[in-house]
Amino acid sequence: MTKFKLEYIWLDGYKPVPNLRGKTQIKEYDAFPTLEQLPLWGFDGSSTEQAEGRSSDCVLKPVALYPDPARTNGVLVMCEVMMPDGKTPHASNSRATILDDADTWFGFEQEYFFYKDGRPLGFPEQGYPAPQGPYYTGVGYKNVGNIARQIVEEHLDLCLAAGINHEGINAEVAKGQWEFQVFGKGSKKAADEIWMARYLLTRLCEKYCIDIEWHCKPLGDTDWNGSGMHCNFSTKFMREVGGKAYFEALMAQFEKNLDDHIAVYGPDNHLRLTGKHETAPWNKFSYGVADRGASIRVPHSFVNNGYRGYLEDRRPNSQGDPYQIASQVLKTISEVPTEGYATAAA
Template sequence: MPKFKLEYIWLDGYAPVPNLRGKTQIKEYEKFPTLEELPDWGFDGSSTQQADGSDSDCVLKPVAIYPDSTRNNGAIVMCEVMLPDGTPHPSNSRATILDDENAWFGFEQEYFLVEDGLPLGFPKGGYPNPQGEYYCGVGFKNVGDVARQIVEEHLEICLDAGINHEGINAEVAKGQWEFQIFGKGSKRAADQIWVARYILNRLCESYGVDVEYHCKPLTGDWNGSGMHANFSTEYLRETGGKEYFDKLMAAFEKNCDEHIAAYGPDNHMRLTGLHETQSIDQFSWGIADRGASIRVPHSFAKNDWKGYLEDRRPNSQGDPYAIASRILKTIAEVPTS
């Protein structure tokens, strides 16, 4: 039987932003294994801020598997971290989130590619031209060469893995890029974001480049990085209505502090109201308004207030499990009848 290389990946216990970790297990299978065929596996939690050295065993529980085209018979296995007694580890943000297969999420993951502490394309000791021409730009002066190569290669690996990418583009700031992933169910969508992040981080090793997910790595007149969350529920898609929408926006405004707390650290640096999104201490919605907290597509308003909405406040280093769960909790507060 062929030997498969199973890269078990998980989120460690670092705060406020966990790191991705991974290690490879070799197992024999007649064909590409199913999730149900994968065993649990252990790791040393004292090395990942998830256990004390005197009792360091933690357990990896597979929750999703993806083909890895960069390795012969390769697979990437997304895992939850469990305690030895089988209960979720306190750092396991996936185990307890709200999930709804009829809730659809589309995450827009922005990031910077960085070499020697500078975004790609930044001259040492200075700055490139002000942002303006870089967004969806083309040509060496706008996007360089190696960045495009990394982004395209990342896309191909993710598509090979079955990750539901919906698009890629160069972003507003020099050295800034974005990919979009859509999933049905908050856990499925968030799993794919984490796996796509892992693939990008690993790919950049071979280019001597790092991925910077911080939401505001550049001070001054430069855009920060978000992870805009597009979302819809079955009710929003099929029924909607202006009355329901107004109640939903009232609930989002009431829960503004709770949302900001779940949307990623250091968001006060990004949500200043000067660039891409409303100020952190205010809430607003608007039709096609990229400066709003929640942007409403023209199609949504024209279609009797049915469809999807875009929360622009989640940031690029946020935990998509927490973000999706917080959105679903707010939606659950609004009666549909």
């Protein structure tokens, strides 16, 4: 028997953006445990904005697990928060009721800032560094400093060792800003892995005395870029049938549901989606081929392949809850009937 360190991880009840929480218990198993072997576990919800002190019990229900490469015999356990009966989802549990479809694939591009001493990593104590331009995919000390790349490389290795489908990293447009990408099949799987990658990055930065700033526009009304979490999506129908007529019907439905999407695409998005800095205004919908200033960017590959493949919704922001984002995208797609398009696409 081996003693395993089970790190139960969940989202608290803070609004408008939940925080990641975690606590460890030790359990003995013959081998790396399965999800079915992991017990429910209680916690004090009054300390996480999920209960009152007079009735503070909440329950953690394991829903996904990963090896924890930073610990000997470690297990990362993604959990949903349940009521004391262990069966009823807590009101803050955004995962329990979302739409999910394993044939709908999602790729999230998570942007963020490294912060130290109250400012982006690499910013001077007063004022700003040189204007944006050389930092995006930049190389060299003057562009990326001497710590950031070390952290993102270590984070990449941690994610891969944990089995997270991490697909890439790059320095972003603003100094101190970076991005990683995660791909998953189905809303829950893709979102689980984004949250777990966020957890690993935040925990990793503890030893560097650096914080992660997830806010979508931390530098306010300036010419410095905000942070997004672009959502690439593709259904089985989009990949195998598609067609221009279906695409146009889908875009019409996205435009119709503009307010529903913006409502779950992350708080303070009006500060980021201004129509400047390669963004579409938050209250207008647009799409265009290779247009980084559109609400939805249509890849050349999509058009060249007979309007088949994937699309990129550029409106979700870096603070957004990927469970809600993926679910809303899937909801809008499901409202467009697919009957009658196969012949036209062929």
